[in-house]
Amino acid sequence: MIPVQRPYLGQEELAAVGAAFDSRWLGLGSVVRDFEQELARFIGAKNVIAVNTGTSALHLALDVLDLGPEDEVIVPSLTFVATIQAIIACRAKPVFCEVSPETLNMFGGTR
Amino acid sequence: MIKLAKATIGDDELAGIREVFAAGWLGMGNYTLRFEEAIQTYLGAKNVVAVNTGTSALHLALVGIGVGQGDEVIVPSLTYVASFQAISMCGAQPVACESDPETLLIDLDDAEARITERTKAVMPVHYCGQPCDMDRLLSWKDRYGLRIVEDAAHAFGSDYFDDSSSHRGKKIGAFGDIACFSFDPMKVLTCGDGGAIATGDDVLASKLRNMRLLGVDRESEARYRNERKWFYDVPEQGYRCHLNNISAAIGLSQLKRLGQFIARRREICLCYDDAFSSIPTLTLLKVNYLQIAPFMYVVRVAAETREAFMSHLKAGGVETGIHYLPNHWHSLYRSDGQLPIADRLGNEIVTLPLHCSLADSEVEHVISVVRSFFSV
Numbered sequence: 019m020i021p022v023q024r025p026y027l028g029q030e031e032l033a034a035v036g037a038a039f040d041s042r043w044l045g046l047g048s049v050v051r052d053f054e055q056e057l058a059r060f061i062g063a064k065n066v067i068a069v070n071t072g073t074s075a076l077h078l079a080l081d082v083l084d085l086g087p088e089d090e091v092i093v094p095s096l097t098f099v100a101t102i103q104a105i106i107a108c109r110a111k112p113v114f115c116e117v118s119p120e121t122l123n124m125f126g127g128t129r
Numbered sequence: 130m131i132k133l134a135k136a137t138i139g140d141d142e143l144a145g146i147r148e149v150f151a152a153g154w155l156g157m158g159n160y161t162l163r164f165e166e167a168i169q170t171y172l173g174a175k176n177v178v179a180v181n182t183g184t185s186a187l188h189l190a191l192v193g194i195g196v197g198q199g200d201e202v203i204v205p206s207l208t209y210v211a212s213f214q215a216i217s218m219c220g221a222q223p224v225a226c227e228s229d230p231e232t233l234l235i236d237l238d239d240a241e242a243r244i245t246e247r248t249k250a251v252m253p254v255h256y257c258g259q260p261c262d263m264d265r266l267l268s269w270k271d272r273y274g275l276r277i278v279e280d281a282a283h284a285f286g287s288d289y290f291d292d293s294s295s296h297r298g299k300k301i302g303a304f305g306d307i308a309c310f311s312f313d314p315m316k317v318l319t320c321g322d323g324g325a326i327a328t329g330d331d332v333l334a335s336k337l338r339n340m341r342l343l344g345v346d347r348e349s350e351a352r353y354r355n356e357r358k359w360f361y362d363v364p365e366q367g368y369r370c371h372l373n374n375i376s377a378a379i380g381l382s383q384l385k386r387l388g389q390f391i392a393r394r395r396e397i398c399l400c401y402d403d404a405f406s407s408i409p410t411l412t413l414l415k416v417n418y419l420q421i422a423p424f425m426y427v428v429r430v431a432a433e434t435r436e437a438f439m440s441h442l443k444a445g446g447v448e449t450g451i452h453y454l455p456n457h458w459h460s461l462y463r464s465d466g467q468l469p470i471a472d473r474l475g476n477e478i479v480t481l482p483l484h485c486s487l488a489d490s491e492v493e494h495v496i497s498v499v500r501s502f503f504s505v
Contacts, residue, residue: 024153032150036143042135042486044314044321070181070322073343073369099363103343106366 076104085110094124131495133448134315134425137390137485138379145378154355157342157371162353164377165325167384171286173303174327176334179377180341183282183311185370186324187215189340190307191250192366193333194276196221200249202278205235206455206471207478208254212280213456221249225457227470231415233427233478234261236470241269250276255284255301257414258317258421263305264294270306281327282311285318286391286422302327312380317394317422318387320380323372343367391422393485397492398423401481404496408503410434412477425452426483432476438502439479445498450480 038049050068058066069075080091085108093101095114105112117124149160161179169177180186196202198220204212206225216223224243227236235253251269253261261279269275284301291297302308307330312323328334338349344367351358352371372380383390398418405411405428412429430438439449455475456462482495 021153025150025155028150032143032147035146039136039138039143042132042138044136044138044319071369099343099345099367100369103363103367103369107368 073100073104076101077107080104080108080110083108087111096122130443131447131482131487131491132484133450133480133482135484135486136314136319137386138319138383141382141385142379145382146375149374149378152355152374155375156373157349157352158355158374158377159353160374160377160381161372164320164372164380164384167381168325169327171384171387172300172327174300174308175329176327176331177302178326178328178334178337178341179372180324180326181370181372181376182322183280183309183313183324184211184215185341185368186309186311186326187212187252187278187280188218189337189368189370190278190309190326190328190333191215191219191221193337193340194250194278194307196249199247201245201247202250202252203240203243203248204252204280204456205240205254205256206457206468207233207453207474208256208280208456209282209453210456210459211282212252212254213459213462216252217461222247223456223462224248225455225462225464225466225468225471227468228256228474230429230470230474232259233257233414233474234259237262237265239470244269244273244275248273248275250278252278252280254280254282255287257416257427258284258287258424259416260284260287260289260291260301260421262291263289263296264291267305277306279305279308281308282313282316282324283424284308284422285310285312285316286387288420290417290420304329306330307333312376312383317390317424318380318383320372320376320383323376323380325372339365340367341369341371343369387422390485394423394483395419397483397487398426400492401426401496405499408500408505410503411499423483426481427452427478428481429474429477430479432473435477435479441502442481442495442498445494445501447495447498448482451475451478452480 054066054068087109089110090113091105091110092113094117096117102112165177165179196219200221201224202216203224205228207228213223227239229236233256266277281301287301289296289299296304308327310325312320342348344363344365346362395418442449455471
């Protein structure tokens with residue numbers, strides 16, 4: 019069976035994990051700082067904060083906006099449920115919108 | 130510098146990760162299932178749900194039993210802030226209580242006095258791996274209608290040894306209500322990061338299996354086979370806090386050596402106890418380390434000498450720590466409630482190095498640096 023998706027990784031990543039093991043510091047540490055700096059350069063972003071999942075990233079980003087039960091967040095219905103659950107976790111209300119059939123993005127066309 | 134805590138991790142765990150890479154399924158999958166089954170057998174627990182951190186375990190457990198806005202949860206002030214954050218994350222109010230100065234375990238008389246009609250649960254902390262008085266706590270389920278959410282972050286592998294209890298000899302997580310474990314990098318057993326919930330409550334367990342995967346109905350069953358469901362319903366709020374295959378593979382490797390880890394930690398604690406018991410101004414915890422899986426070795430010194438004690442050890446190449454600052458000191462959790470015992474303990478406790486890679490000579494060194502502070 020040809021899988022739909024498959025991660026592409028191997029020796030290089032194992033060696034990096036081995037190096038982290040050797041340092042005996044497995045939690046948030048200097049490698050995380052290096053990763054954030056590399057990401058910021060790669061993306062061209064001003065600030066990068068690494069977290070454990072994409073859902074956590076969405077949740078934390080929404081959380082700092084101090085959303086309450088009165089607040090609404092507009093989100094395409096056609097997304098993984100993580101997007102919606104992050105909004106509900108902040109006690110706000112997701113408001114669904116359509117997507118463009120051509121791109122499946124919120125607006126037609128790309129930029 | 131002799132480190133306070135250090136993971137014992139290396140080739141065995143790397144071999145496990147290599148297998149997961151080769152299988153090409155890194156997320157929650159068959160290794161997560163194997164890890165859950167292995168710890169279920171090890172603990173003698175009825176249900177085990179693996180998650181990504183001990184904090185997630187506590188959070189999911191609380192949400193799973195319906196703790197929310199307006200509810201109160203009683204918790205010792207002397208615990209890591211994770212216990213408190215898990216409670217306030219649910220919109221509930223953590224109600225801080227005292228700890229017993231001899232063991233640093235929850236003071237159950239004080240906790241009982243703080244029960245109100247809003248109290249939904251009690252969160253005892255099995256500090257350093259010592260079990261709390263579970264018989265008394267479990268009696269509160271019927272008497273007050275409370276749930277007991279055990280913060281067992283420190284206690285994976287500890288036995289319950291109350292002589293008068295019918296649970297004597299069982300492991301923490303094998304009985305009780307809901308036990309929440311942590312497998313963070315400093316713990317006796319680590320997954321890199323990880324956690325698990327052990328419970329005898331089947332309905333809760335199946336709810337938690339959905340909740341850890343964003344509430345996607347029965348997604349766990351597909352993931353256990355390294356698959357995903359493409360048609361699914363989402364009946365309720367969930368969170369992204371499953372344990373992935375990589376972390377589970379690390380945990381499985383660690384579990385094979387857990388007996389060695391615990392034995393070495395016990396040995397070191399006994400050496401410390403033996404060497405320090407004759408120092409009158411150093412207070413040891415009243416713990417039988419042979420009956421627990423010791424996570425930390427904590428002592429108490431007079432509040433006014435603690436800073437000097439810690440500096441002396443640092444100068445001697447020995448790292449120390451404080452586990453923990455009482456949570457009612459933090460700006461988020463400050464309250465009018467009086468907690469004089471926790472206040473005192475918060476100023477007296479010091480943690481000494483305890484991990485499996487400590488050599489005998491390093492243990493001797495820690496002992497001699499400590500003794501030299503007290504001029505003995």
